[in-house]
Amino acid sequence: MTQPMLSIKGLKVAYGGIQAVRNVDMDVYEGELVTLIGSNGAGKTTTLKATTGMVPMKGGEISYRGKSIKGVPSWELLAQGLVMVPEGRGVFARMTITENLQMGAYLRNDKEGIEADIEKMFGIFPRLKERATQLAGTMSGGEQQMLAMARALMSKPKLLIMDEPTMGLSPAMTKTIFEVIRTVSSEGMTLLLVEQNAKLALQAADRGYVMSSGETIMNGKASDMLDDEEVQKAYLGE
Amino acid sequence: ACNKPADAPKADAKPADGAAGGEIVVKIGSGAPKSGGIAHLGQDNEMGAQLAVNEINAKGDLMIGGKKVKLELMGEDDAGDPKQGATVAQKMVDAKVVAVVGHLNSGVSMPANAIYGAAGIVQVSPSSTNPDYTLKGVKTPGGSVSSYRVVANDIQQGSAIGKYVMEKGGKNIAILDDATQYGKGLADYVEKTLKDGGSKVTSREALTDKTTDFKGVLAKLKAENPDYIFWGGMDDTGAALSKQMKELGLKAKLVSGDGACTAKFIELAGDSAEGVICTQAGAPVSKMAKGAEFQANYEKTFPGKKVEIYSPFAYDAVYAIVAAMKAADSVEPEKIAKAMAGVSFDGLIGKVAFDEKGDIKGGVITVQEIKNKKLEVVATVM
Amino acid sequence: MSFLQKLSPKDSMLGILICAVLLMLMPFAVQFLGNTAWVRIIDYTLLYIMLALGLNLVVGFAGLLDLGYIAFYAVGAYMVALLASPHLSDNFASIKAAFPDGWHVPLWVTIPLGAALAAVAGLILGAPILKLRGDYLALVTLGFGEIIRIFMNNLGKDGFNLTNGPRGIARIDPVSIFGHQLSKPLDLGFVTLSKEFQYYYLFLALVVLSVFVCYRLQNSRLGRAWMALREDDIAAKAMGINVRNIKLLAFALGATFGGVAGGMFASFQGFISPESFTYMESIIILAMVVLGGMGHIPGVILGAVLMSLFPEFLRYVVDPVQKAVFGSVVIDTAILRQLILGSAMVLIMLYRPKGLWPTPTREDKKVVEADPSATA
């Protein structure tokens, strides 16, 4: 294969005294759907935050399309097509749904294109259309999750990072989200997915990584991992 | 541990400070606001005192107790705040000043006096015009008066203003003040005089020393259309009042006291200053025999600065202290305080001598009117 | 203080003892090094410590921003001034008749009364504005503070002269304990204590008491409730905390500190006027709390000490230093002081955003790596 689109080597992150991430190694190749699973507090979110320049890294290397992005702020990354849907949605509560979507397209200047894409999102998530003018903050947890997802897609990312996008979603909605994930993936978008619903994640993904207490302890083809009893015991609850 | 109130430098004390063998250095304190809203006036006072000190030292002929005396002015910032006033007062007492020029605001002079009095140190204020300052003054342990002033007090000033206005045929007068110790105090005496004199005080209003918009109260006064409006307050606020009266088309003549009887007022009030009447507790520097000389000297010593109001008085306050020093032929505070009662000399501001309360004898009040951007004396009230 | 708590009871007793001795000797040292003015400054400092501790109850513990705290100080001060000076009898015939030589109520009455009155004021302020959040509350308290001051300034009309207006109330009795007036030198035989010294010990006692009370409250059920309120009021309610009541409680308790300090201030200075209770004072006290370390008692004390000593310290050094360096006063002293004070505040906040001595939090401690997934 060619060089990875995103490559993380020996990542270390600490919050004050707490070593949240000790040693993470991970590669994401163009066009892949990679999933990162692990129990609560394993350090997944922290890893993603470090990648998108939201928390400073204490050690290691992160490079995106060959260039090191150590200390590169999140807004410059988006310009290069690296986008994240943060854990806990982070929608703009005091802005309407539409405005939230427009924020997603902040760096784009093609008015028509933006309009079209907003309509497209409304197509995928009808509930958002119904509430187009409601303040995001007053929406239900699930509705907010859809919005966050849609907003990220608005920026036409090359690499989309998602932190637990189905958290708090009804089964139906979870299906929808995964359908979306599959489609965008099949359309060639590269995805890095952190997901608690390990089964669904692994079923959708090409490759998977497992994190435990701050370290990537294993990785491999998603299908293989589904059958690995270690994984089954620890994360699939079987 | 505790410093006995009355321990002050003996004539031979602190040779350390003394430059030459026979010379002793004597500290005189000066307390005035050098920060905050009226810092410029405080500065003025201190500079007045500084001038006197420089002069005396330059002459270098001041001999006390057979020793040559070099004066040193200890200028402290009381920020016009009673609490800080008390603090600097204590600081100066500790620094063994033999007497104090100050403070500027009556509101500060009075609490400070408690400290000076107790320490047996005499205080001569160049600008505190509130009657209570001397009336309620503290006696030194030695039983002498400790609160003196070289300006006339607000009773004199108030009645002078009131009388003058009535002479000029004022029937309906509105009285405004800035709700400060000074402004309100003065306004009260003006009001009293007018009422006793049978004039009508159409309304009595109070604003603040930070008020910049008088339109509200002026609109009210306009409805009453008084023929005079008295302002008990400072020059900057007074100027705003004067301008806004004009903008609202009030016919009334503006009258004010020493706080607003300044060059600054004219500068700020511009054209609206024309015809404004104000009094000064004492003669204006322009009318002082050596006034011009003083001004020149002042502007030479402190480039870019102009005499505001009270520097001449601060200047004479120093001379009063020195006179007492000479009379007592000692630099002991108590002795100076004692001798102060007997002091009498022709100063810059005129004759300087005190009554038993500590007020200046025959303190004159000068009534002035602003004619083409100049203060012109129109009357001098004894 | 806090570090004492960590020590074993025995050591902490020792520590406290040492502190006590040092504090007892402090004024002598100060007198020796500096002079009476400094003892006086320290007296004021002690008052400010009380104020800071009181405000800390409201801002630091309960997280209610109060920009008008000085009002309670004023209430206490004026109450003492009225009860312990000839002012009322000079201005009200009826009282004159009853008390020919004026009212002179002793310390034992004025302190609790001042505290109580301030507490009531606290409730009166608190009650109507409980619904308000964060900065809305802050502003109303600011307004309250100003309103009180304005009334003090205007209730001085002839006819009904309650506060003597801007002229202020003078000749307030000094504190007198068992007939001895603290304004008079006290001869203990081996040493004579000046007014400043006697007040120092009185104030010190009050401060120690305040600190004690604050600690007890902080580590109590109420202290926790306040903290919870500060963190998330909705969650606090959901935990069954009656937010309304504990807010009021915080206001009232905080106010009492102010009231007592105010009373002390009045009798110490013997003269009070509205100028001493401006909005700026409230701000300065708030600065003490925040600069020191909001919610952390030792920090707050440190803050109060610095904020009240530093400007005075500058008063003493700025001129000499300038003279030494440039040979003359280049920059006007008063301005330079303001300049330095301002910069100091900014810099402290820049380098110690949580204050100089903040509550030690979890992050500061080294973490023994516990595997989070171990729970699974």
Add this chain to the structure above:
Amino acid sequence: MTQENIMLSIKGVNKSFGGLKALQNVSLEVKKDTIYGLIGPNGAGKTTFFNVITGLYEPDSGEFVLNGAHYEPTAVHEVAKSGIARTFQNIRLFGNMTALENVMVGRHVRTKGGVLGSIFGSKAVKKEEADIKARAMELLNYVGIGQYHDYVARNLAYGLQRRLEIARALATDPKLLALDEPAAGMNSTEKLDLTKLLRKISDDGTTILIIEHDVKLIMELCDEMTVLNYGEILVQGKPDHVRHDEGFISAYLGGH
């Protein structure tokens, strides 16, 4: 059924936001010592229902009975006092307080140490404090995060925070424990542990009302359940009954 064995009985709750009817005539009864499930699509009104019964949102109408006693859900703290404790969908811990302190706060409503007592450190208060601490620690261990007792809450990972919230709620000795998506953000294994925990809580005599999207989990956990959709009741009854309801399948599971 008789009143005695009903813990919570809600009748005809309506709640609307402007034009939007978030709850329409919702009624349900939770039997004592059972686990009752509340599910439904996103935006169905589940959290709103919680907010209403706990006094956070004022209902347009409705009747509320807890443990046989009528109550008006107006003051949140009153509701908590009368015995309903809850957790929040978007976790609301006291971020800067330690895990232990968080749980200790939960004891507030069941203790009474006052100002004077605290200041003078009266025997009673000292004892009460000790008890609070002991109980809090006990609860932390009970939910399995004892070793994090001195962690500042905001520094705990999502899943741990959820457990902490449960401990804090339990500290108020609730008659009814209302959980809003406690399993959100947990993986299957962790969910199993949570299930065990909830069972334990229920067996130890606390009635539970739970919102959860994990059908597997809710079905095996609950004795009875209500499915909301667009603010209205879709189905109500035992899991097996609900499981086969057409409306439920299409609206919630999204077809087969």
Add this chain to the structure above:
Amino acid sequence: MELEKFFQLLIGGVVVGSIYAMIALGYTMVYGILGIINFAHAEVMMIGAMVAMTVSSILIAAGLPLLVVLLLAALVAMMACMILSYCMERFAYRPLRNAPKLTPLITAIGLSFLIQAVAQLIWGKSPRPFPELLPSTRVILFGDVGITVREIVIVGLSIVMMMGLLTLVERTKLGRAMRATSENVGVTGLMGVNPNRVISATFMIGAALAAVAGIMYAMNSGGKAHFYMGFMPGMKAFVAAVLGGIGNIPGAVVGGIVLGLAEAFGAGYISSEYQDVFAFVVLVVVLIFRPSGLLGQRTADRA
């Protein structure tokens, strides 16, 4: 007579209120985006007035027509204030983004001490006359009710400013970015917006308004500038901002005007002594009934 008095008070109130409004806009914008009360804003306004004073006195000496002088002076003053404000944000506030809420408040107070001190060094301690750049000639409306040209300009300006800001914040991309930043700096970054730029911009816009406000205030308050001049209007503007619902742009203007009217009518009909008391009483009453200000809408706190 009475009627005339009423209208005269009305005018006076609206004028003063408009000045409060202009300053309040600055408070509100910064508050809106960072949630901090930038007390130093009052000093920014003071600096604006001071700079304008110096510049205009030079230009007048050079004999330019007053209107030109006014425009040039205003321009320079705005520049100065924007730079000052930018530096404040960059060096004093930015490092405190994640600091406890009250930390920037104290910084702000420290800053205003600092700025005042500097102003004293440059312009001295005493009030300086501010040239009459706008005619204070009285235009009679009816009877004896009049308004000066300057006052008309002031009222006009405040409205224009408000409209301008509203369009900026509600309609433009920058405005949207501002609102987003005000909610969550981190996530805004994820949208490709550089929050630092947005915040700096906000401060500078507020500063520009402050400069204009400073000039108008200096002219309206009896034509003087003083290092201390920021304090009072600063405090009043803060009140106005909160009264209208802090963070809310029209609110700032409404709040300012309501405050101005309360003061004017209070002084005119009851007693000038309690002028400020009325201001605060109005505030308290309003907040008791509308806990988040006149126009401040509280967004439902989801649980």
